[in-house]
Amino acid sequence: MLVFKQLTLENFGPYFGKQKLIFPSKKGVIIIRGKNGRGKTTIMNALRFVLFGSVKLSGRKNIDLVQYLNIISKTKGNFRYKVILDIELDGKSYEITRLLSPKPGLLCPETINDYQFPEALIKETTESGEQKVLIDSEVKRILNQIMDEHVARFYLFDGELLKEYESQLMGEQDVGAAKIKEGIENILGVPILKNACEQIDVCLDQYSRNFELIIQSNKETEKLGIAITTANTKRESCKIDVQELNSDLSEIRNELSQIQNKLENSILNQEAIKEQAKLQKDIENFNKKIEEKKEQRISELRSTWKGLLSPILQAKKGEINSEIKNSNQIISEREKREKYIEELKTSLNNNRCKLCNQLLDTEASLNLKEQLDKCDCDDLSDSDLKITKDLLLTLQNQSKYIDDFTKDNSTEKICIIESEIREIQTKLLFAKKDLEDTNQEVESMSLSLSEYQSLIDQRDLLKKKEKSSTDGLEKTQKTIKEIEENVKKLEIQLNHVSNDGEVENAKRQRDFVTQLRDLVQNGISQYQNDLKKRVEIDATSLFIKLSDEKEYNKLKINENYGLEIIHKDGEVIPLRSSGYEHLVAFSLIGALHKNAPLQGPLFMDTSFGRLDQENSQNLIRVLPELSEQVILLVHDREIDEERIRGLIPSAIKAKYQIERVSSRESKLKLIEDNV
Amino acid sequence: MVTIGLTTDADHIINELKDHFGFGSSSDMALFAFSYAVRNNLPRVPISGTQTKWGTSTFNVTDFEMIINICYPDNEEDLVTVFRDLIHAGIFKINEIMRDNPDLKISDIIS
Numbered sequence: 006m007l008v009f010k011q012l013t014l015e016n017f018g019p020y021f022g023k024q025k026l027i028f029p030s031k032k033g034v035i036i037i038r039g040k041n042g043r044g045k046t047t048i049m050n051a052l053r054f055v056l057f058g059s060v061k062l063s064g065r066k067n068i069d070l071v072q073y074l075n076i077i078s079k080t081k082g083n084f085r086y087k088v089i090l091d092i093e094l095d096g097k098s099y100e101i102t103r104l105l106s107p108k109p110g111l112l113c114p115e116t117i118n119d120y121q122f123p124e125a126l127i128k129e130t131t132e133s134g135e136q137k138v139l140i141d142s143e144v145k146r147i148l149n150q151i152m153d154e155h156v157a158r159f160y161l162f163d164g165e166l167l168k169e170y171e172s173q174l175m176g177e178q179d180v181g182a183a184k185i186k187e188g189i190e191n192i193l194g195v196p197i198l199k200n201a202c203e204q205i206d207v208c209l210d211q212y213s214r215n216f217e218l219i220i221q222s223n224k225e226t227e228k229l230g231i232a233i234t235t236a237n238t239k240r241e242s243c244k245i246d247v248q249e250l251n252s253d254l255s256e257i258r259n260e261l262s263q264i265q266n267k268l269e270n271s272i273l274n275q276e277a278i279k280e281q282a283k284l285q286k287d288i289e290n291f292n293k294k295i296e297e298k299k300e301q302r303i304s305e306l307r308s309t310w311k312g313l314l315s316p317i318l319q320a321k322k323g324e325i326n327s328e329i330k331n332s333n334q335i336i337s338e339r340e341k342r343e344k345y346i347e348e349l350k351t352s353l354n355n356n357r358c359k360l361c362n363q364l365l366d367t368e369a370s371l372n373l374k375e376q377l378d379k380c381d382c383d384d385l386s387d388s389d390l391k392i393t394k395d396l397l398l399t400l401q402n403q404s405k406y407i408d409d410f411t412k413d414n415s416t417e418k419i420c421i422i423e424s425e426i427r428e429i430q431t432k433l434l435f436a437k438k439d440l441e442d443t444n445q446e447v448e449s450m451s452l453s454l455s456e457y458q459s460l461i462d463q464r465d466l467l468k469k470k471e472k473s474s475t476d477g478l479e480k481t482q483k484t485i486k487e488i489e490e491n492v493k494k495l496e497i498q499l500n501h502v503s504n505d506g507e508v509e510n511a512k513r514q515r516d517f518v519t520q521l522r523d524l525v526q527n528g529i530s531q532y533q534n535d536l537k538k539r540v541e542i543d544a545t546s547l548f549i550k551l552s553d554e555k556e557y558n559k560l561k562i563n564e565n566y567g568l569e570i571i572h573k574d575g576e577v578i579p580l581r582s583s584g585y586e587h588l589v590a591f592s593l594i595g596a597l598h599k600n601a602p603l604q605g606p607l608f609m610d611t612s613f614g615r616l617d618q619e620n621s622q623n624l625i626r627v628l629p630e631l632s633e634q635v636i637l638l639v640h641d642r643e644i645d646e647e648r649i650r651g652l653i654p655s656a657i658k659a660k661y662q663i664e665r666v667s668s669r670e671s672k673l674k675l676i677e678d679n680v
Numbered sequence: 681m682v683t684i685g686l687t688t689d690a691d692h693i694i695n696e697l698k699d700h701f702g703f704g705s706s707s708d709m710a711l712f713a714f715s716y717a718v719r720n721n722l723p724r725v726p727i728s729g730t731q732t733k734w735g736t737s738t739f740n741v742t743d744f745e746m747i748i749n750i751c752y753p754d755n756e757e758d759l760v761t762v763f764r765d766l767i768h769a770g771i772f773k774i775n776e777i778m779r780d781n782p783d784l785k786i787s788d789i790i791s
Contacts, residue, residue, distance in 0.1 A: 306701070318750060321751060406746050416790040
């Protein structure tokens with residue numbers, strides 16, 4: 006069992022001075038949260054540095070280690086940085102230190118050549134509590150046991166680098182794939198068995214030689230013994246030839262594979278150039294659309310102020326209408342009264358009632374006069390009437406103005422246009438990022454015509470060499486077979502001639518070891534197959550928990566431990582999304598952890614970026630199953646912490662925040678410790 | 681000819697706001713600021729030391745006169761002065777909001 010206890014960074018990347026990350030010893034998840042550019046990936050790279058002495062990123066390129074020197078430290082004249090990792094391995098405590106420091110005598114180193122190679126130093130804490138410095142061979146052994154560099158990405162998982170890794174695993178002829186396969190088998194314990202087989206081969210050699218010596222020392226079998234030894238010597242020489250031819254062939258095939266890759270890339274390059282042109286066109290279109298939308302916005306903004314006022318004017322219209330009603334009422338009453346006065350006056354002038362046409366007596370006339378006087382007293386003055394009429398006109402104009410003003414004046418259009426601009430701007434941003442990536446891709450793959458032709462020539466030459474080596478190999482193997490047949494015949498003759506018990510005994514011993522070697526070899530191949538089967542079963546089981554696509558029901562392992570998704574109808578899913586690449590990788594990670602003789606921690610940087618909500622939730626649920634120590638490096642918007650707590654409430658053991666001090670300095674702050 | 685003036689500060693701010701929100705001209709921005717002030721019943725800002733920015737022909741006089749008459753029926757002051765003061769009130773307030781939220785959009789203001 007491997008447990009990370011503490012990581013100390015000193016002037017590494019943005020971490021100025023000495024800063025510590027203490028990993029709780031209890032099984033669970035540790036969250037390290039920080040914004041982009043604050044130093045999450047630097048933590049992973051510090052681990053790569055301390056474990057492997059180098060930082061290898063995409064394209065299998067090494068990053069210049071000088072770049073990790075903290076700038077503040079550099080300006081203060083300190084050109085050294087150090088990473089210390091405290092671990093517990095199978096119950097023993099070790100402290101691994103790696104230091105990058107200038108060559109002696111150099112005060113201002115500039116390039117990596119001015120620095121000493123950062124050798125690892127490991128101290129073992131003994132039972133008495135003392136620290137013992139380990140010798141080089143022990144250091145190498147411990148580092149190999151902890152983590153194989155070729156599969157480190159499965160333990161120091163960087164979501165952004167996964168695609169390249171997956172493609173290596175799926176390409177069965179690739180040299181990188183073979184190394185990764187070897188690395189995976191290292192983790193799974195295959196080398197122990199292979200070493201055992203090599204030791205048996207050494208024994209077999211000794212027993213064979215012993216057998217030959219015994220035959221030669223016996224007078225009856227001396228001649229046969231010499232013939233057998235000569236044949237065996239020839240066979241051994243042929244075997245050496247086979248080894249050399251195999252080694253040549255392997256080199257030729259490696260070279261061929263590299264050239265083939267370059268040629269394929271140049272074909273891919275055509276695709277990338279097409280993609281580049283498409284993205285450039287997209288960007289042009291997006292820019293054009295944004296300009297069009299901005300023009301629309303200018304035009305719309307010309308009347309937006311009306312939309313802003315419409316609600317308030319609509320409200321005012323209610324008040325205006327009520328005033329119009331009042332004014333109309335006053336004017337209408339005035340008109341009624343005028344008509345009544347006119348009737349009274351006419352009745353009095355004619356001394357006859359205008360309504361009933363009867364003559365007025367004195368009393369009725371007096372009564373009408375009284376009413377007439379009263380009306381005159383109550384009446385609105387003409388000037389007031391005019392004011393009221395003017396007011397009415399103004400109010401009516403205002404009401405009509407509001408009707409015209411509020412017609413078709415909404416603020417919705419501008420909101421829609423702004424939202425459309427934002428949407429196109431987001432698409433533009435993504436297209437620019439994709440174009441940047443594609444430009445890099447095109448640049449890295451670009452070949453001139455002469456380079457292309459030279460590669461074709463090299464490939465043809467290598468193919469000829471491959472053919473010649475293969476023929477040589479076949480011929481030598483045939484010779485070995487013939488020699489072995491011959492040796493068999495000689496040994497049959499030997500059986501007839503010799504009755505010596507010593508010869509019999511030596512032969513039995515040799516045959517026994519031969520059988521043992523064959524048995525172990527078969528065992529290894531059986532173990533490798535079983536291992537693959539177990540990894541396939543465990544990876545499938547995890548994948549089903551992770552994936553929300555119920556029609557994908559299996560993962561199938563290939564020769565290099567690459568995994569293919571199998572649809573429930575048995576078909577292989579040919580093109581899987583980035584999100585699914587992640588899910589497959591997580592499944593393999595979990596299966597490797599489960600089957601490895603050495604269980605270890607798992608670091609995951611920006612792992613949720615390409616997963617949708619449902620798959621992210623599934624991944625959170627299985628996190629505790631992936632490893633006993635899971636360290637999540639996440640940025641603020643990547644995943645909602647409450648969601649993690651809701652799904653795996655008791656699994657979070659500690660939380661760190663990477664805080665910004667300045668653009669050149671970050672600090673690690675423990676903000677929650679649940680142990 | 682009747683003119684409308686802005687203080688140096690207001691002139692500077694109105695140009696910034698115009699560019700930020702994507703208005704076609706400063707007069708469009710001014711009308712928006714005026715409407716914002718009316719809609720939010722902002723108090724008029726006492727102004728001194730303005731410099732001529734627009735002639736009244738830049739704007740539809742009927743519009744701002746009508747709106748001021750409708751929304752401020754008790755107003756007895758010169759309508760152009762009220763219009764100018766409300767433009768100032770609007771741009772200063774929008775600028776204040778934008779200081780707290782530099783990504784402010786027109787849709788945020790009108791919603």
